[in-house]
Amino acid sequence: MIRLRPEWRKIFEARGRDLDARRCFNCGTCTTLCPLGLKVLPREIFRYALLGAEEKLRENREAIYACLLCRLCEVNCPQGVKITEVIRLLRVYLAEEDLEVRS
Amino acid sequence: MAEIRSRLALLSQNLRYRAHVFPLPARSLVSWAEGLGLARGGKTILYTGHLYQLLPYLRVLREREQGLVRGKDWLSRLAPVLNPWINVSRLAILGREERRLQEYYTGVLRGVVKLLRKCGVEPGYLYEKEYYPGTLAYDLGLEGVFELQARRVVRAFREAGVRTIITVDPHSTALLREVYPQLFPDWDFEVRSYLEILFHQGRHLPLRGEEGVYLWHDSCVYVRYLGVVEEPREILKRAGLEIREPRFSREITRCCGGPAETLFPEKAGELARARMEELSTLGPGTVITLCPICHFNLRAVSGPDQRVEDFVRVLRLEE
Incomplete structure (x- = not known):
C-alpha cells in the first residue's frame, strides 16, 4: 500500500519554491520523448510528488537522478510545466535526506 | 543506492x-x-x-x-x-x-x-x-x-x-x-x-575553415536553455563551411548523454553511441560540437574513421 501525504509539497512551498507539476495533465508527451526511455519519468514521478508518496519517490531515486535535464520534454510540454525544475527540486529533497542535512 | x-x-x-x-x-x-x-x-x-x-x-x-x-x-x-x-x-x-x-x-x-x-x-x-x-x-x-x-x-x-x-x-x-x-x-x-x-562583433573577421563535410550536433543547453541556435551556424557560414544536420537538430536536438556521465556512465555511453549513429547516417564527415561535454562524450565513442571537433578548432583566421 502506498502511503500518501498530500501536504508533502508544502515542504517546497515553505521555501518559496513551487512544485510546478500540478499543471501536468498526464498526456505522456514527456515520457515518449525522454531519450533515456525511462517509463517512470517524468509524469509518473510527478504523480508521486503531488500525492506525497515519499516511499515511491525513494524507490525511484535512480530514475530521478538519471534525468539528463536536457529539456527535450519541457520544450514540448503542452502545459508548459517546468519539468527540469521539478526534477531538480526532487533531487534537492532526496539529496538532503541522503546527506542528512534536513532538520 | x-x-x-x-x-x-x-x-x-x-x-x-x-x-x-x-x-x-x-x-x-x-x-x-x-x-x-x-x-x-x-x-x-x-x-x-x-x-x-x-x-x-x-x-x-x-x-x-x-x-x-x-x-x-x-x-x-x-x-x-x-x-x-x-x-x-x-x-x-x-x-x-x-x-x-x-x-x-x-x-x-x-x-x-x-x-x-x-x-x-x-x-x-x-x-x-x-x-x-x-x-x-x-x-x-x-x-x-x-x-x-x-x-x-x-x-x-x-x-x-x-x-x-x-x-x-x-x-x-x-x-x-x-x-x-x-x-x-x-x-x-x-x-x-x-x-x-563572435557573431555580433566578428562580422569583419577573415574566417576560414578546413574544407570537408561537417555534421552538426547542437548542445541541449545552448538551444533549449539559452536559445543560441543560429549564431554558430552563421559563423560557420561566414567561414565558408557547410553543415549537414540530423533529423533531431536545433530545438529538438538529442542529448549526447554527457550529463549522465557522473552517476551513470554506462547510460552516457549508450546515448552517445545512439547520437553518433544518427550523425553517421548523414554520411562520412567531421562532427562539430559546441559544448565540451558533448565533445568529450561523443569523441569517447567515435570510431577510428570518425572525427569529432570542437567548434573553435575548425575555424581558421586568415593572417
Missing part, C-alpha cells in the same frame, strides 16, 4: 572543503593561459568555468572514485568519512590519450582568446581566483554547497572589479545567466558567450 549516496557525499564534501567537485592542482586549471599575457582581473574577463580543463581528468577520477564507492559495502560507507582528509583527486595522473585531450582543450581555450582579440575584446582572467561555478552540484540538487560555491564565485568577481563575464561553454553560461541572478539580488554582471561576441 548506496553508490549514489556515496558519490553525492564525495561531491558535496569536495565542493565544501576544496571549492571544487573534482579538486585538481591549481596549475592544471590555469596552465592553458601561459604566455597569452592575459591581464589579472579587469572589467571584462574570460570565465572558463573549468569544464575544458576538467574533462581530461574525468575518467581517471571516476575510476578512482569507483574504487571507493563501488568497493565492498564497508568501503562505500567509509569513503565519505575518509574524503575530507584524503584528496584522491590530486593523485590523478593522466595517460597519453588524456594528455592529448588536455592539449586539444588548451587549444580550444587559446583559440577563444585569439578570436576575442580579433573582435577587439581584450579579456582579463582570474587565474587561480577563478572558481568552478558549481554546475554539477546545482544539477544534482546539492543546494547548500552550490550556494556556498556561488558566493565564492561572486566574491571573486567583485574583488577583481569585474563587470562583464565572457563564457566559453553553455553550462556555465546558463548557470550565470539564469540561476545566479536568482540567488543574488544585487547581481549586475553582464554574461556573454564568446559565440555571441
Whole structure:
C-alpha cells in the first residue's frame, strides 16, 4: 500500500519554491520523448510528488537522478510545466535526506 | 543506492572543503593561459568555468572514485568519512590519450582568446581566483554547497572589479545567466558567450575553415536553455563551411548523454553511441560540437574513421 501525504509539497512551498507539476495533465508527451526511455519519468514521478508518496519517490531515486535535464520534454510540454525544475527540486529533497542535512 | 549516496557525499564534501567537485592542482586549471599575457582581473574577463580543463581528468577520477564507492559495502560507507582528509583527486595522473585531450582543450581555450582579440575584446582572467561555478552540484540538487560555491564565485568577481563575464561553454553560461541572478539580488554582471561576441562583433573577421563535410550536433543547453541556435551556424557560414544536420537538430536536438556521465556512465555511453549513429547516417564527415561535454562524450565513442571537433578548432583566421 502506498502511503500518501498530500501536504508533502508544502515542504517546497515553505521555501518559496513551487512544485510546478500540478499543471501536468498526464498526456505522456514527456515520457515518449525522454531519450533515456525511462517509463517512470517524468509524469509518473510527478504523480508521486503531488500525492506525497515519499516511499515511491525513494524507490525511484535512480530514475530521478538519471534525468539528463536536457529539456527535450519541457520544450514540448503542452502545459508548459517546468519539468527540469521539478526534477531538480526532487533531487534537492532526496539529496538532503541522503546527506542528512534536513532538520 | 548506496553508490549514489556515496558519490553525492564525495561531491558535496569536495565542493565544501576544496571549492571544487573534482579538486585538481591549481596549475592544471590555469596552465592553458601561459604566455597569452592575459591581464589579472579587469572589467571584462574570460570565465572558463573549468569544464575544458576538467574533462581530461574525468575518467581517471571516476575510476578512482569507483574504487571507493563501488568497493565492498564497508568501503562505500567509509569513503565519505575518509574524503575530507584524503584528496584522491590530486593523485590523478593522466595517460597519453588524456594528455592529448588536455592539449586539444588548451587549444580550444587559446583559440577563444585569439578570436576575442580579433573582435577587439581584450579579456582579463582570474587565474587561480577563478572558481568552478558549481554546475554539477546545482544539477544534482546539492543546494547548500552550490550556494556556498556561488558566493565564492561572486566574491571573486567583485574583488577583481569585474563587470562583464565572457563564457566559453553553455553550462556555465546558463548557470550565470539564469540561476545566479536568482540567488543574488544585487547581481549586475553582464554574461556573454564568446559565440555571441563572435557573431555580433566578428562580422569583419577573415574566417576560414578546413574544407570537408561537417555534421552538426547542437548542445541541449545552448538551444533549449539559452536559445543560441543560429549564431554558430552563421559563423560557420561566414567561414565558408557547410553543415549537414540530423533529423533531431536545433530545438529538438538529442542529448549526447554527457550529463549522465557522473552517476551513470554506462547510460552516457549508450546515448552517445545512439547520437553518433544518427550523425553517421548523414554520411562520412567531421562532427562539430559546441559544448565540451558533448565533445568529450561523443569523441569517447567515435570510431577510428570518425572525427569529432570542437567548434573553435575548425575555424581558421586568415593572417
